[in-house]
Amino acid sequence: AQKITQTQPGMFVQEKEAVTLDCTYDTSDQSYGLFWYKQPSSGEMIFLIYQGSYDEQNATEGRYSLNFQKARKSANLVISASQLGDSAMYFCAMSATGFQKLVFGTGTRLLVSP
Amino acid sequence: DTAVSQTPKYLVTQMGNDKSIKCEQNLGHDTMYWYKQDSKKFLKIMFSYNNKELIINETVPNRFSPKSPDKAHLNLHINSLELGDSAVYFCASSRTGGSNQPQHFGDGTRLSIL
Numbered sequence: 001a002q003k004i005t006q007t008q009p010g011m012f013v014q015e016k017e018a019v020t021l022d023c024t025y026d027t028s029d030q031s032y033g034l035f036w037y038k039q040p041s042s043g044e045m046i047f048l049i050y051q052g053s054y055d056e057q058n059a060t061e062g063r064y065s066l067n068f069q070k071a072r073k074s075a076n077l078v079i080s081a082s083q084l085g086d087s088a089m090y091f092c093a094m095s096a097t098g099f100q101k102l103v104f105g106t107g108t109r110l111l112v113s114p
Numbered sequence: 115d116t117a118v119s120q121t122p123k124y125l126v127t128q129m130g131n132d133k134s135i136k137c138e139q140n141l142g143h144d145t146m147y148w149y150k151q152d153s154k155k156f157l158k159i160m161f162s163y164n165n166k167e168l169i170i171n172e173t174v175p176n177r178f179s180p181k182s183p184d185k186a187h188l189n190l191h192i193n194s195l196e197l198g199d200s201a202v203y204f205c206a207s208s209r210t211g212g213s214n215q216p217q218h219f220g221d222g223t224r225l226s227i228l
Contacts, residue, residue, distance in 0.1 A: 033213040039155075045204060045219035052214050089155060100145060100169045100211030101159040 002027045004092050004105035011110050013082045020067070021077040021108045023092030029053075031097040034075040036066065039089040039107070048090075051075055082112045117141050120205050120220035127195060128228050135190045135223045137205030143218075145169075145211040146188040148180060151202040151222070160203075163188055164211050192225075200227045 003026040013019040025034065036048040051059045051066045059066040067076040075094075079086055089109050093102040118139045127133055139146065148160040162170040166182040177193045188205060202222045208215040 031213060033215075035216060037219075043202065043224075044221045045206075047216045047218060050214070050216050091157065093157075095213040095215075097213045099213070100162040100164065101147065101172070102149075102157075102217055103159075104157040107155050 002029070002032070002094050002096055002099070002103045004094055004103055006092055006105035006108050008108045009106075011108055013079075013110065013112055015084060015112055015114050016081055018078060018080045019082055019110065021079070021090050021092075021110065023075045023077065023105060025073050025075060025092075025094050027073075027094065027096055029096035029098075033095045034066070034068070035093045035095070035102065036064070036075075036077045037091045037093060038086075039091065040085075041088070045091075049077070079110075084112050084114065086110060087112045118205055118207055118218050118220040120203075120223050122223060123221060124224050124226075126226045126228065129195055129197060131195050132191070132193045133195060133225070134192070135203055135205075135225075137188045137190070137220060139186055139205075139207040139218070141207055141209075141218060143207040143209050144185055145208045145215075146182065146185070147206040147208075147217060148188065148190050149204040149206060149219075151204060153201070157204070161188075161190075162211065169211065195225075195227050197227050200225055 032053045034051045038046045092105045147162045205220040206217040208217045
């Protein structure tokens with residue numbers, strides 16, 4: 001079974017600063033994918049970034065990067081140069097080969113202040 | 115040109131009623147999903163379909179019956195609604211069910227049971 005743990009219920013950051021949102025995972029599968037989603041207050045789920053278990057380089061997408069440490073089973077999201085529009089819930093999720101579903105963490109609410 | 119669209123966006127109804135939520139994707143994806151987000155924002159898989167075939171039924175009560183008339187549509191019918199069914203229901207799709215495929219979500223349907 002897969003499990004995702006997000007230990008930070010809420011995080012605060014000032015505009016233009018970088019912030020790291022923590023995510024650890026547990027799985028016995030060798031092949032899996034890790035994902036981050038953003039859920040603004042309007043409610044939609046927005047895909048941000050993906051990291052494969054066999055990828056040797058950390059994934060990056062614009063201001064988002066994923067700090068993947070396989071031995072520690074962590075997949076932290078780093079948001080650089082925070083903007084007010086980054087205020088939202090952020091979910092870490094994983095999918096393992098053969099399991100056609102995402103398993104989500106409990107989420108971290110990020111608040112960006114001016 | 116919405117990628118994954120769900121209707122209705124809001125559904126308010128009484129206990130014991132039957133209701134349906136429709137979902138359509140225009141991405142050409144093979145796999146579709148239903149997730150439930152509870153009042154604490156926790157997201158959990160309910161069903162996944164691959165090319166109209168049911169792949170996952172994650173111990174969902176049989177009052178919930180998904181139907182996939184073709185691979186672009188996955189509807190959710192709920193019989194005898196209960197108070198505990200109040201939640202946001204998300205439809206999603208991915209190109210395949212592989213662990214490296216990001217899932218694209220609809221905007222959600224907020225179901226409120228009176």
